[in-house]
Amino acid sequence: MSDRVSKKELQILEDFLKQRKISxxxxxxxxxxxxxxxxxxxxxxxxxxxxxxFKECILELKRTNINFFITGNATNTLFLNLFRTxxxxxxxxxxxxxxxxxxxxxxxxxxxxxxxNKSLGKGLVGFEFSTGIPGTVGGALITNAGANxxxxxxxxxxxxxxKDDKEIEVLKNEIQFxxxxxxxxxxxxxxxxxxKLHKGxxxxxxxxxxxxxxxxxxxxxxxxxxxxxxxxNDEEVAAGKLIEDLGLKGLTVGGAQVSNLHANYxxxxxxxxxxxxxxxxxxxxxxxxxxxxxxLKTEVRIVDE
Numbered sequence: 001m002s003d004r005v006s007k008k009e010l011q012i013l014e015d016f017l018k019q020r021k022i023s024x025x026x027x028x029x030x031x032x033x034x035x036x037x038x039x040x041x042x043x044x045x046x047x048x049x050x051x052x053x054f055k056e057c058i059l060e061l062k063r064t065n066i067n068f069f070i071t072g073n074a075t076n077t078l079f080l081n082l083f084r085t086x087x088x089x090x091x092x093x094x095x096x097x098x099x100x101x102x103x104x105x106x107x108x109x110x111x112x113x114x115x116x117n118k119s120l121g122k123g124l125v126g127f128e129f130s131t132g133i134p135g136t137v138g139g140a141l142i143t144n145a146g147a148n149x150x151x152x153x154x155x156x157x158x159x160x161x162x163k164d165d166k167e168i169e170v171l172k173n174e175i176q177f178x179x180x181x182x183x184x185x186x187x188x189x190x191x192x193x194x195x196k197l198h199k200g201x202x203x204x205x206x207x208x209x210x211x212x213x214x215x216x217x218x219x220x221x222x223x224x225x226x227x228x229x230x231x232x233n234d235e236e237v238a239a240g241k242l243i244e245d246l247g248l249k250g251l252t253v254g255g256a257q258v259s260n261l262h263a264n265y266x267x268x269x270x271x272x273x274x275x276x277x278x279x280x281x282x283x284x285x286x287x288x289x290x291x292x293x294x295x296l297k298t299e300v301r302i303v304d305e
Contacts, residue, residue, distance in 0.1 A: 004083045005043050009066055013044060013086065016060050023047040030079040030087070031274075033071075035134065037225040038274045039079035040303075045087040051095070051107055051191055055162055057088055058189055069303055070189065072109050072136030076143065076227050080274050080304040090138060098122060102197050103157065108138035108190045112145075112152075115195070116209075125200030126155045131212040132220075134228070138190045143299065144177045148212050153177040157196045162189040169194075180232050180299055221259040224267035230281060231264055231296040239296055240264035246287055253280040278302070 017024045024046045030039030048054035061068045068086045071077060090109025096118050098104045106115055112130035115137075119127050129150025133140065140152045141159060156172045176183035184190070216222065231239035243249070243263035251258045255272030258280065259265040266280055281298060288294045 005066060005086065009064060010043055012064055013060070013066060017044075017046065017057075020053070020056065022053055022057065023049070028087070030074065030082070033089075034074040034077060034079060034227075035225060036078065036227050036272075036274075036277065037268050038272055038277060039074075040082040040274060042079075042082040042085065042087045045089055047089050047092055049092050051093060054088070054090065054093055054108075055165075055167070055191065058162055059165055061086065061088075067305060069305070070108075070138065072139050073111065073134060075134040076139060076145075076299070077301045077303060078227065078274055078277055080278060080302060082303065082305060085303070085305040090136060094136075099194070102199065103194060104197070105160075105192050105194045106137050107192055108136065110137045112136065112140060119197050120202055120205065123199055123202055124197040125202065125205045126197040127195070128205050128209050128212070129154065131209045132216045137193050139301075141190060141193060142182055142184050143180050143301075144182045145180070151177070151179075153182070155195045155197055157194040159184075159190055160192040160194075162191055167191055219262060221261045221265050221267050224259070224269065226259070226265050226267045227300045229264045229299050230266050231284070232299045234294050234296065237294070238264075242288060242292065242294065242296070243284060246291060248284060248287060251280065251283065253277075253283065256280045258284070 024044050026044055028042050028045040031037055046057055048057055066086055067084050068088055070088045072090050093107040093109030095107045096104055112133050116127045116130050129148045131148055133145055133147055135145055144151050144153050158169050158171045160167050160169050233239050240263040248258050249263050250260050254276030255269050256276040257267050257269050259267050266277055285296050288296050
C-alpha cells in the first residue's frame with residue numbers, strides 16, 4: 001500500500017459519495033473532532049446517515065483498497081498521522097430499538113449515555129456503569145470499556161458485524177472479554193450490538209448515578225481536554241498511583257501535561273500537539289519501565305498511518 005491516498009483514489013471515493021449523497025468533508029482537522037483537541041489532517045472524513053449507508057461506505061473502501069479508520073466520538077484516540085487513512089465517523093449512527101421488554105439493539109455510534117437515559121426511561125437498569133464514559137458502542141466494545149465497578153460486556157448479549165456484504169450476529173459467548181480488552185480484531189466492523197438489562201428501582205439507580213458524577217467531577221480533570229485514562233492498570237498497581245508515586249504529576253511536554261488531579265490523565269492545557277501527547281506517553285512508559293520494571297500499556301488508541 002502506498003504512503004498516501006492517491007488523487008485518483010480520492011476522486012473515485014468523492015464521486016461515489018456525491019452520487020449517493022453521503023456527507024463528507026475534505027482535508028479535515030481531527031483536532032476539531034477528538035476530545036483531546038489535537039490531531040492530524042485526514043484527506044476525507046465521511047458521515048454516514050444510517051447503518052445501511054455505513055455498510056455501503058465500508059464496502060466501497062474495501063473494494064477500492066483504501067485504508068480507513070472508524071471512529072465514534074474519538075474520546076479514546078490519538079491521531080498522529082493520517083497520510084493514507086480515510087476516517088469514517090459513526091456520530092450519526094445512534095438508533096436504539098427495544099426489541100423485547102428488557103433487550104435493546106443500539107447502533108455502533110450510539111453514545112453510552114443515550115442508552116443509559118433511554119433504558120432508565122423504560123424502567124430498565126444495569127447500564128449505570130457507563131456513567132461518565134463519553135464513548136460510543138463500537139469503541140466501548142472493542143476495549144471492553146468500563147467504570148464504576150462494571151464493564152460493557154456485563155450486559156452484552158450479542159454483536160452484529162459486517163462480514164463481506166452481510167450483517168452477522170455473534171453471541172457474547174463466542175467473544176472473549178477481559179479488563180479493557182476484547183478479542184474483537186481491528187479489521188472487524190461492528191454495526192450494532194444487543195444488550196440485556198433488567199427491571200429495577202430507577203430512583204435508587206439515579207441516586208447512584210448522581211454519586212458517580214459527583215465523584216468523577218471531584219477526582220478527574222473534567223475542565224481540560226483529555227481522553228480519559230491513558231494507561232491500563234497494571235496487575236499489581238493502578239496506573240495512576242504508579243505514575244504519582246514516581247513523581248510525574250504535573251510533568252509537561254509542550255502543551256500536554258500529566259494532570260495534577262489524576263495522574264492517569266494527560267490533559268491539553270492549551271496549544272498541545274499530538275506529538276506532545278505522544279512524547280509524554282513515551283516518557284511515562286520509559287520511566288515506569290526503567291524505575292519500576294513495569295510496562296504500562298496504553299488504554300487509548302494511537303492512529304499513526
